[in-house]
Amino acid sequence: MSNAQIQAAQALKSVARNAQMKTYIQQSAELYPFLLQVSKRFITGESSDEALATGNSLLAKGYAVSLEYIGENTASIDECQQAKNEFLNLIEKMGTVSMKQTVSLDLSHIGLAIDAALTLSHLIELAEKAKRYDITLMISMEESSKTDEILSIYKKVSKQYPNIGITIQVYLYRSDQDIKELMHYPGKIRLVKGAYEESSDLAMIRSKELDERYLKFAKLLMAAHHPLSIATHDEMIIKELKKDQSFHQPNVETEMLYGVCSNLMKNLKEEGYHTKVYLTYGKDWYLYLCHRIAEYPENLYHAVVDMIHAPGKIDRAY
Ligand code: FDA
Numbered sequence: 001m002s003n004a005q006i007q008a009a010q011a012l013k014s015v016a017r018n019a020q021m022k023t024y025i026q027q028s029a030e031l032y033p034f035l036l037q038v039s040k041r042f043i044t045g046e047s048s049d050e051a052l053a054t055g056n057s058l059l060a061k062g063y064a065v066s067l068e069y070i071g072e073n074t075a076s077i078d079e080c081q082q083a084k085n086e087f088l089n090l091i092e093k094m095g096t097v098s099m100k101q102t103v104s105l106d107l108s109h110i111g112l113a114i115d116a117a118l119t120l121s122h123l124i125e126l127a128e129k130a131k132r133y134d135i136t137l138m139i140s141m142e143e144s145s146k147t148d149e150i151l152s153i154y155k156k157v158s159k160q161y162p163n164i165g166i167t168i169q170v171y172l173y174r175s176d177q178d179i180k181e182l183m184h185y186p187g188k189i190r191l192v193k194g195a196y197e198e199s200s201d202l203a204m205i206r207s208k209e210l211d212e213r214y215l216k217f218a219k220l221l222m223a224a225h226h227p228l229s230i231a232t233h234d235e236m237i238i239k240e241l242k243k244d245q246s247f248h249q250p251n252v253e254t255e256m257l258y259g260v261c262s263n264l265m266k267n268l269k270e271e272g273y274h275t276k277v278y279l280t281y282g283k284d285w286y287l288y289l290c291h292r293i294a295e296y297p298e299n300l301y302h303a304v305v306d307m308i309h310a311p312g313k314i315d316r317a318y
Contacts (some may be wrong), residue, residue: 001206001297009294013197016290018080019073025106025286038306039049039285041299042259042292043070048090051281054258055099058318062269064253064276066102066138067094068251071109071284077118080111084122088129103130104138104278107150120153127161138188140227141167143196144203147269151178155185162186165227170195170214171203179217188227190255191217193234195291215240222246233261239269247273259293262317
């Protein structure tokens with residue numbers, strides 16, 4: 001990336017965390033629909049039915065899917081309960097059509113910004129219902145200030161609910177140690193590079209060293225036959241992992257965000273690898289959209305076009 005692109009990415013990541021800006025956009029009758037057009041490149045829609053429809057069409061083509069009702073940092077108990085209820089409804093809808101797939105969530109969406117005990121009880125309720133329908137839950141990883149709490153909640157539930165997995169950000173220096181500990185828990189580990197703006201004493205920037213670290217963690221988990229999601233769009237990392245026979249293991253999957261690198265995903269599926277598309281829905285797409293633009297500045301050009309001319313049919317290779 002050029003210096004200008006790096007600065008633009010940092011600016012977007014810091015504005016992504018600006019709660020006032022997020023509220024302003026969500027409440028603005030003019031701005032919200034404009035930016036919704038832009039977000040449609042990456043989200044399936046505002047309702048679970050739209051996400052389920054996209055999910056079903058991807059399943060019919062041979063992909064697995066994970067679905068997320070998007071949101072984070074929910075500020076009141078009522079809203080946390082509403083979010084939890086939406087997840088329960090989503091699981092129910094998936095269960096009734098035997099969609100034995102994954103539901104992804106941020107713990108701060110269902111309570112972490114208020115109280116760890118509330119979060120734990122909501123997570124257990126979701127895991128119980130998911131278990132009944134053979135659905136897995138995947139916990140996302142948020143800012144580093146929340147990592148300890150997120151891991152602590154995961155460790156409390158993991159052994160009783162092996163249908164819960166956890167996301168680890170390779171860019172955090174602490175992840176070396178965290179992965180060693182998490183290998184003693186049964187849940188799937190989803191490896192991501194990391195999307196948040198973090199200080200340089202806590203996290204690495206995008207670099208060759210980061211890519212090597214990703215490969216090191218992935219190979220460690222594959223060698224241990226630990227359930228693993230390779231959640232990256234990085235073609236070089238995937239090319240390198242393909243050299244390892246264990247990349248074909250049934251408990252190893254490649255997971256990519258909806259609307260990102262769909263060609264690469266399609267090729268992997270056609271080569272017989274386990275591929276999963278990560279689908280999001282809801283109205284709270286502000287942070288998600290900022291991150292998608294920040295990590296690939298060319299998306300800014302798409303954003304400008306989508307804002308001015310509502311996108312017609314977006315070209316996706318799936
Ligand atoms: P990198 O950013 O180095 O990009 C490699 C290449 O991929 C780019 O050169 C480009 O070709 C392509 N690419 C990447 N992003 C693109 C985009 N938006 N548009 C178009 N092309 C793009 N993060 C986090 O902190 N917590 C979490 O819980 C999650 N959860 C999560 C789940 C899943 C399934 C995925 C795939 C990713 C996440 N992430 C995440 C996001 C993750 O941390 C990371 O920011 C993105 O995956 C982008 O990083 P890459 O690994 O793709 O590499």
